[in-house]
Amino acid sequence: MSNLEEPNGSSRVASRHGGGDKDCLVVTSREALGSREEATSGGRRGPIITVDGEDKGISGNDSMRSNLMKVDDPRGVAHRHKRSRNEIPPSSVEDEFEMTNDESVEHLLVWLNVNNWFYGIDEVITAAMERAVQRANQQATTTRGSGSDAAIARVIQFDDLFQREISQQTSTLIQRALQVTLRPNTTQHFQLTLNDRVRHEIERRIEEAIEQEIKQEEMEIVREEQTKADRDTSLQVQKAEMEELCHVHETHISLVRHEETTRRLRREEKEGFTECRREETCAICQTEFDFAKEEKQGILWCFSLHYYCAECAAVFCKSITGDLHSNYPPNCAICRVSMPKLQFEALLTDKQLAALKCHGTKKTMSRRNVLVQCTMCSHFESFLKPGPAAWRCKACHHGTCFVCNKDLPGLFSNGEGESKTDHRLCKALRGVKEKIEKAIEDGFQVECPSCGLSGRKDDACLHMKCPRPECGVEYCYLCGLSVYDCDKAPPDEEDGEENDIYLHNRDWGINPKRCPMYLTQILEVDLSWLGVDWENNASDGDFEDDNICLDHFHRFRTIQQLQEVMDEVGEHDFTAVFEHFPSIKASGYNVDVVKNTKTDKLIDREHYIRHRVESDDAEADHGEENNRDDDGDSEGEEDDEIFEEVPEEMTRAVLVEEEQVRQAMAASLEAAQNARGDEGPTANLEGVPIMRFG
Known part of the structure; x- marks a missing residue:
């Protein structure tokens, strides 16, 4: 047994009792050790419940690590109940265990069983246990009883207080139910938990809390999305308002400048300053x-002060109103800056102004509605999309079929039944016809992969850039992929290469995921792009070949999309459209061409790759032969070097030998002269050839 010092100066006694198959740690205060004698001497035989001191309750750290709630009965006053646990009524505590003598329970230790993964529940349960123990100890002074009745009442009282505190203190932190019963553990140990009624109540609260939390999270997500959508909408509205304000401000400035210039010119003209004309x-x-x-005749200028004379301004207004869908609002032909709308509209004729107002109305209603205008008069009506297939004007009673673009028969026309039958077929095939027309239209242009703006390339390379200022994405016209999505060769960091679209053109002849930079380069790999008669279709100029390749590419795309439409709508309706509508029949395509054309490969690289492999093999074989020849040449060169080195050595030896012979001859001549007593000049033998024999 060891003494544990309390922070307030009191000490606790910790002992370990062996009981049954397990040991039970008993912690009580020294005041509780003498409580039995005091209770007995005072005539009070009820139990004194002390848990880790009278005023403190259980220590949170120790209780959480134990993960048990136990009641220790060292004297063996209770024994294991014989009945099954399932037979124990959850609301009856007396039936939970029975006392065997009148001895009171001396030591009661409550350990709480809580899942370790749950955060914060240990503080909640510990606080509830402290308050329950304090209240039980306070009410124990008024409790009087004998033996087991007092002990039972005390346990019931403590259990109820603990249940009440748990019910009050539990919150959304509790994610799992707390099992609550009094069930025996061994012959001397009992586990104290809450009963089923409180457990079910806690489970219900937990489920409600979880559902409420899920709903709150869903509401927060919806609220965030709505806030984001509202913010985007408000930003768009603010942007539109700012653009409108800027436009109004620029228009006002332009008009003020114009009015000031006009007043100045009039004043100068009135004062006689004719030489100051502008x-x-x-x-x-x-x-x-x-x-x-x-x-006075009508001129036009942009905000960058590019002026248009009266004649050019009239032509400009006519060109803009001729295609309002693409050209309006008007921009300067020089700098692409917007024109003042009020100034532009002031130069329009009545017919052009009516067309402009009609265009504005159509653009406003085009999101959900379609405007149908009579081909004979100016009357028009609005319908929900897709609009009527055939329509008769209420003003002039002229009928028009908007599918075949033909006039309906008159009200008193003969052969009305046959004509109606044809137009009924127009109505039935309307959807298929629109899909075929869209496939033909999309086949002759490529969309921007980012914003969807369609366009057609010029005679330059296949690198495209979206003209919209807010987009500006670079993409390949052949595969339609952006610079971020297309397959590219890895850049060479040592050479400082950038990861741009030019890497998409590297090794395109052997890589089917890459494309050439120019259409004419395809002719080096696949001559079928020039047609069946490619020898006669080939030209000397790249411009003509580029146009031929571009037509081949557009036709390939169109047939590919028509095949998708035929697979979607069926061959019967697809054929009926080509037979019924002359405009589709004259499009340059027919059912047989669409069915029999192979569109699995845009560029046939098989022959080119095979030829390149054969060329590489031939070059490799030729290289090996050259290496062998080079080896033979190197051996001959070594022999030549040896042959050249031998004469050099021999020459040096001969020169040395000749010099020695000359010196010997000079010495012998000098000795002969001395013997004769001659004092003549010494003989010079340099340059004298030495004759050799042998």
Whole structure:
């Protein structure tokens, strides 16, 4: 037994009792050790329940590590109940165990069983246990009883208080039910838990809390999405308002400048300063014109002060109103800056102004509605999309079929039944016809992979860039993939290469995922792009070949999309459209071409790859032969070097030998002269050839 010092100065006694198959740790205060004698001497035989001190309750750290709630009965006053646990009524505590003598329970230790993964529940249960023990100890002074009745009442009282505290303190932190019963563990140990009624109540609260939490999370997600959508909408509205304000401000500035210039010119003209006339140069025809004179006829200028004379302004307005769907709002032909709308509309004729207003109305209603206009008069009506297949004007009673673009028969026309039968077929095949027309239209242009803007390439390379300022994505015209999605060769970091679209063109002849930079390069790999008669279709100029390859590419795309439409709608309806509508029949395609054309390969690289492999093998074989020849040549060169080195050595030896012979001859001549007593000049033997024999 060891003494444990309390923070307040009191000490506790910890002992370990052996009982049954398990040991039970008993922790009680020293005051509790003498409680039995005091209770007995005072006539009070009821139990004194002390858990880790009277005023403190269980220590949270020790209780959480134990994961048990136990009641220790060292004197063996209770024994294991014989009945099954399932037969024990959850609301009856007396039936939970029975006392065998009048001895009171001396030591009661409560350990709480809580799942370790649950955060915060240990503090909640510990606080509830402390308050329950304090209340039980406070009420114990008024409890009087004898033996087992007092012990039973005390346990029931403590259990009820603990249940009440748990019910009050539990919150959404509890994610699993707390089992609550009094069930025996061994002959001397009991496990204290809450009863089933409280457990079911806690489970119900837990489920409600979980459902409420899930609903709150869903509501938060919906609220965040709604807030984001509202924020995006508000930003779009603010952007539109700012653009409109900027446009109004720019228009106002332009009009103020125009009015100031007009007043100045009029004042100068009134005061006689005719030499100060304002002359401007037309940005289109490059002719100078009098600003005040041309203004009366109608001139136009942009915010960058590019002026249009009256004649060019009229032509410009006519070109804009001729295709309002693509050209409106008007932009300057020089700098692409927007034109003042009020100034532009002031130059329009009545017919052009009516067309502009009609275009604005159609654009506003085009999201959900379609406007149908009579081909004979100006009457039009609005219908929900897709609109009527045939329509008769209420003003002039002229009928039009919008599928075949033919007039309906008159009200009193003969052969009305036959005509109606044809137009009924138009209505039945309307959807298929629209899909075929869209396939033909999309086949002759490629969409931007980012914003969907369609376009057609010029005679330059296949690298495209979206013209929209807010997009500007680079993509390949042949495969339709952006620079971020297309297959590219890895850049060479040592050479400082960038990961741009040019890497998409590297090794395109052997890599089917890559494309060439120019269409004419395909002819080096696949001559079928020039047609069946490619020898006669080939030209000397790249421009003509590029146009031929571009037509082949567009036709290939169109047939591929028509095949998809035929698979979707069926061959019967697909054939009926080609037979019934002359416009589809004259499109340059027919059912047999669509069915029999193979569109699995855009570029046939098989022959090119095979030829390249054969060439590489031949070069490899030729290289090996050259290496063998080079080896033979190297051996001959070594022999030549040896042959050349031998004469050099021999020459040096001969020269040395000749020098020695000359010195010997000179010495012998000098000795002969001395013997004769001659004092003549010494003989010079340099350059004298030495004759050799042998």
